[in-house]
Amino acid sequence: MKKLIAVSGSDGDDVNLSTHALKVAEKVGYYIAEHQAVLLCGGRTGIMEAASKGAKNNNGLTIGILPFEKSEANDFIDVPIPTGMGNARDYLLINGADAVIGIGGRWGTLNEISFAMCIEKPTIVIKGTGGWADLLSDPKIVKGFEKKPYVVSSAKKAVEMAVKLSE
Amino acid sequence: MKKLIAVSGSDGDDVNLSTHALKVAEKVGYYIAEHQAVLLCGGRTGIMEAASKGAKNNNGLTIGILPFEKSEANDFIDVPIPTGMGNARDYLLINGADAVIGIGGRWGTLNEISFAMCIEKPTIVIKGTGGWADLLSDPKIVKGFEKKPYVVSSAKKAVEMAVKLSE
Amino acid sequence: MKKLIAVSGSDGDDVNLSTHALKVAEKVGYYIAEHQAVLLCGGRTGIMEAASKGAKNNNGLTIGILPFEKSEANDFIDVPIPTGMGNARDYLLINGADAVIGIGGRWGTLNEISFAMCIEKPTIVIKGTGGWADLLSDPKIVKGFEKKPYVVSSAKKAVEMAVKLSE
Amino acid sequence: MKKLIAVSGSDGDDVNLSTHALKVAEKVGYYIAEHQAVLLCGGRTGIMEAASKGAKNNNGLTIGILPFEKSEANDFIDVPIPTGMGNARDYLLINGADAVIGIGGRWGTLNEISFAMCIEKPTIVIKGTGGWADLLSDPKIVKGFEKKPYVVSSAKKAVEMAVKLSE
Numbered sequence: 001m002k003k004l005i006a007v008s009g010s011d012g013d014d015v016n017l018s019t020h021a022l023k024v025a026e027k028v029g030y031y032i033a034e035h036q037a038v039l040l041c042g043g044r045t046g047i048m049e050a051a052s053k054g055a056k057n058n059n060g061l062t063i064g065i066l067p068f069e070k071s072e073a074n075d076f077i078d079v080p081i082p083t084g085m086g087n088a089r090d091y092l093l094i095n096g097a098d099a100v101i102g103i104g105g106r107w108g109t110l111n112e113i114s115f116a117m118c119i120e121k122p123t124i125v126i127k128g129t130g131g132w133a134d135l136l137s138d139p140k141i142v143k144g145f146e147k148k149p150y151v152v153s154s155a156k157k158a159v160e161m162a163v164k165l166s167e
Numbered sequence: 168m169k170k171l172i173a174v175s176g177s178d179g180d181d182v183n184l185s186t187h188a189l190k191v192a193e194k195v196g197y198y199i200a201e202h203q204a205v206l207l208c209g210g211r212t213g214i215m216e217a218a219s220k221g222a223k224n225n226n227g228l229t230i231g232i233l234p235f236e237k238s239e240a241n242d243f244i245d246v247p248i249p250t251g252m253g254n255a256r257d258y259l260l261i262n263g264a265d266a267v268i269g270i271g272g273r274w275g276t277l278n279e280i281s282f283a284m285c286i287e288k289p290t291i292v293i294k295g296t297g298g299w300a301d302l303l304s305d306p307k308i309v310k311g312f313e314k315k316p317y318v319v320s321s322a323k324k325a326v327e328m329a330v331k332l333s334e
Numbered sequence: 335m336k337k338l339i340a341v342s343g344s345d346g347d348d349v350n351l352s353t354h355a356l357k358v359a360e361k362v363g364y365y366i367a368e369h370q371a372v373l374l375c376g377g378r379t380g381i382m383e384a385a386s387k388g389a390k391n392n393n394g395l396t397i398g399i400l401p402f403e404k405s406e407a408n409d410f411i412d413v414p415i416p417t418g419m420g421n422a423r424d425y426l427l428i429n430g431a432d433a434v435i436g437i438g439g440r441w442g443t444l445n446e447i448s449f450a451m452c453i454e455k456p457t458i459v460i461k462g463t464g465g466w467a468d469l470l471s472d473p474k475i476v477k478g479f480e481k482k483p484y485v486v487s488s489a490k491k492a493v494e495m496a497v498k499l500s501e
Numbered sequence: 502m503k504k505l506i507a508v509s510g511s512d513g514d515d516v517n518l519s520t521h522a523l524k525v526a527e528k529v530g531y532y533i534a535e536h537q538a539v540l541l542c543g544g545r546t547g548i549m550e551a552a553s554k555g556a557k558n559n560n561g562l563t564i565g566i567l568p569f570e571k572s573e574a575n576d577f578i579d580v581p582i583p584t585g586m587g588n589a590r591d592y593l594l595i596n597g598a599d600a601v602i603g604i605g606g607r608w609g610t611l612n613e614i615s616f617a618m619c620i621e622k623p624t625i626v627i628k629g630t631g632g633w634a635d636l637l638s639d640p641k642i643v644k645g646f647e648k649k650p651y652v653v654s655s656a657k658k659a660v661e662m663a664v665k666l667s668e
Contacts, residue, residue: 001574001581016311038580061562063580070599073502079539079564079580080502081597084620086418087285088262091255092593096582098571106312107284114281117274118254119585131311141302144183145273168407168414205413228395230413237432240335246372246397246413247335248430251453251587259426263415265404286418350645421619422596425589440646441618448615451608452588465645475636478517479607 002061003037005162006097008112009047009105010131017046021104021129026054027155028101028126033060035163040065040097042089042112043073043080047103052076065093091115098166099124101158102149104131113149122165123149124158169228170204172329173264175279176214176272177298184213188271188296193221194322195268195293200227202330207232207264209256209279210240210247214270219243232260258282265333266291268325269316271298280316289332290316291325336395337371339496340431342446343381343439344465351380355438355463360388361489362435362460367394369497374399374431376423376446377407377414381437386410399427425449432500433458435492436483438465447483456499457483458492503562504538506663507598509613510548510606511632518547522605522630527555528656529602529627534561536664541566541598543590544574544581548604553577566594592616599667600625602659603650605632614650623666624650625659 007028010017029051032039039055041048043064052062056076064077067089073080083089087108094100094115099122102113110132116123127137135141137151150165152158174195177184196218199206206222208215210231219229223243231244234256240247250256257279261267266289269280277299283290294304302308304318317332319325341362344351363385366373373389375382377398386396390410398411401423407414417423421442428434428449433456436447444466450457461471469475471485484499486492508529511518530552533540540556542549544565553563557577565578568590574581584590591609595601595616600623603614611633617624628638636642638652651666653659 001571002579004580004582015313061580063564063582070502078503079505079562081505081564081582081593083593084420084422084596087282088255088258088418090282090285091252091258092582092584095255095585107281107314111278111281111285114274114278115254115257118257118278135308141308144298146182147274168404169412171413171415228413230397230415237335245336246338246395248338248397248415248426250426251429251589253585255585259415259417262418349647421616422589422592424616424619425586425592429589441615441648445612445615445619448608448612449588449591452591452612469642475642478632480516481608 003098003163003166004040004096005032005037006040006093006100007047007051007103008100008109009103010109012045012049014046014106016130017104018130021047022050024126024129024155025050025103028159029054029060030058031156031159033058035159037163038063040093042093043077045074049074049076065089094121097121099162101126101162102133104129104133106131117147117149122162124161125149125151126158127151127153170265170330170333171207171263172199172204173207173260173267174214174218174270175267175276176270177276179212179216181213181273183297184271185297188214189217191293191296191322192217192270195270195326196221196227197225198323198326200225202326204330205230207260209260210244212241216241216243232256261288264288266329268293268329269300271296271300273298284314284316289329291328292316292318293322293325294318294320337432337497337500338374338430339366339371340374340427340434341381341385341437342434342443343437344443346379348380348440350464351438352464355381356384358460358463358489359384359437362437362493363388363394364392365490365493367392369493371497372397374427376427377411379408383408383410399423428455431455433496435460435496436467438463438467440465451481451483456496458495459483459485460489460492461485461487504599504664504667505541505597506533506538507541507594507601508548508552508604509601509610510604511610513546513550515547515607517631518605519631522548523551525627525630525656526551526604529660530555530561531559532657532660534559536660538664539564541594543594544578546575550575550577566590595622598622600663602627602663603634605630605634607632618648618650623663625662626650626652627656627659628652628654
């Protein structure tokens with residue numbers, strides 16, 4: 001059985017999505033494939049597309065858990081799984097994953113990361129990618145909570161930790 | 168048709184759950200009933216139970232969207248709806264509501280609030296109740312996001328706003 | 335806590351929906367209210383509307399588990415719960431119920447009844463109402479299966495059995 | 502993007518599961534791989550395992566949509582996707598598929614086939630495999646319904662039709 005690593009991050013319409021975050025996402029996808037793991041993502045644009053592209057550039061397998069229709073998938077998704085559940089597909093993405101990597105992100109990314117924390121999936125955020133990944137990297141913000149996401153500062157470390165934590 | 172107002176907050180096992188937050192939750196439940204609205208919640212202990220108790224003290228109707236079993240419901244739930252979906256019942260709670268009020272809270276509450284933001288349900292957090300409700304009340308934390316939850320400082324104002332926004 | 339009895343049957347666009355089946359559904363709703371139970375249904379037209387009307391005529395409480403929007407609810411639904419899951423709301427309807435009554439029906443009704451059988455909810459079909467309720471009443475058809483739905487021939491008996499089986 | 506063909510049929514604990522049905526399922530899996538499509542199934546034993554084995558014997562890709570845990574997967578599943586939704590995972594299996602093939606089966610299989618009919622996925626049952634596949638192959642049983650599943654009598658024809666209908 002293959003390991004499934006979920007990548008969570010903004011759609012392409014996020015005005016705060018930086019070139020750096022997209023590059024990190026592409027590297028994350030590349031390293032997921034390098035570790036023979038499967039990339040699981042929301043299947044759409046932005047961070048999801050960058051990660052999918054990275055995985056395909058390294059001959060990885062990409063699965064997109066889509067809101068409603070196959071046609072929503074980006075060009076680098078091998079296996080599109082439409083759910084008919086809209087944004088609630090976030091839950092399936094997280095439930096299906098062995099570990100979760102958060103990059104940048106708005107409320108949808110936060111929804112995925114917070115759900116991963118709830119059900120105790122190994123959860124890693126990449127510092128420096130903006131959005132909620134950066135906010136959740138801030139010890140002052142998460143200090144009051146018993147459970148905290150892991151914080152790393154590179155794509156390589158994020159995937160290494162995700163692989164290790166899903167063993 | 169009745170209005171459904173969701174209350175989101177920690178289970179009773181949250182060590183940071185304050186007496187103040189529980190009192191606020193009970194008042195929120197009371198005012199929901201006062202406005203002839205239905206209280207929708209996760210059906211369990213802590214904030215959910217306090218809100219349910221408040222609604223029942225004012226002859227309100229309480230519905231608990233439960234993870235797995237009817238037996239998970241607190242004593243103030245009239246209509247227990249087990250979902251068989253575990254924590255993913257959060258999504259149904261928010262989808263079913265006309266407006267959402269967040270009180271205190273850890274990752275589960277954040278999961279509900281972030282999902283409400285995603286699908287653009289009117290979302291109100293009560294400042295001073297601790298946890299994520301307080302963090303999301305902080306303009307410095309949410310400044311980077313286009314969509315923000317409404318922030319109020321009392322149970323009465325939270326319910327008035329929830330009722331108004333669900334018209 | 336109140337008992338929840340689900341009524342499953344065709345939407346109003348089923349060309350095979352008989353006046354008899356609609357009358358039976360209305361009586362089922364009436365008796366559900368008579369037993370102080372809550373009517374849970376898919377919230378739409380046809381059998382669902384007839385059952386809801388019957389329950390309201392007897393001062394019952396009606397909850398509609400809707401595919402997407404509150405606006406899909408029929409006029410006799412007190413508490414509309416939109417799920418955002420489309421037809422998959424069938425699963426929530428059945429999961430949430432203490433017992434299920436099937437009247438007439440096409441593939442959607444069969445989907446609800448078969449799911450109820452899977453998860454071993456008490457399931458009753460009313461013979462003489464057409465569609466899958468009649469097919470599943472035929473001992474020749476269901477003879478090969480260990481689990482079979484209960485078969486009754488009146489609304490009154492169906493509700494009495496549903497109430498008894500959910501004790 | 503790859504085509505996803507779902508195979509629906511009993512778990513290994515179905516006492517009516519025939520050697521013939523299992524052989525048909527294995528052939529169905531084999532032909533799905535032959536057509537470069539992905540086998541989507543419930544991931545467990547019986548028909549699901551036989552189909553997965555057939556696909557792996559032909560170097561296919563197999564995805565198991567599981568009720569709760571990865572550990573539920575049979576030995577021939579490449580990508581296990583636990584859903585946390587129990588039997589309601591049936592709905593995701595069908596929603597994710599381009600076409601559905603039903604073999605034998607009890608209430609769970611019927612639940613999947615009836616849902617496929619509801620949402621108008623191309624649905625094929627294989628006559629001679631027992632259970633609900635045979636019952637739904639009987640024109641006398643389904644005569645009253647506008648929509649009917651396709652009926653074929655071999656694994657090869659079932660997959661050819663599934664591939665054709667998902668174009």
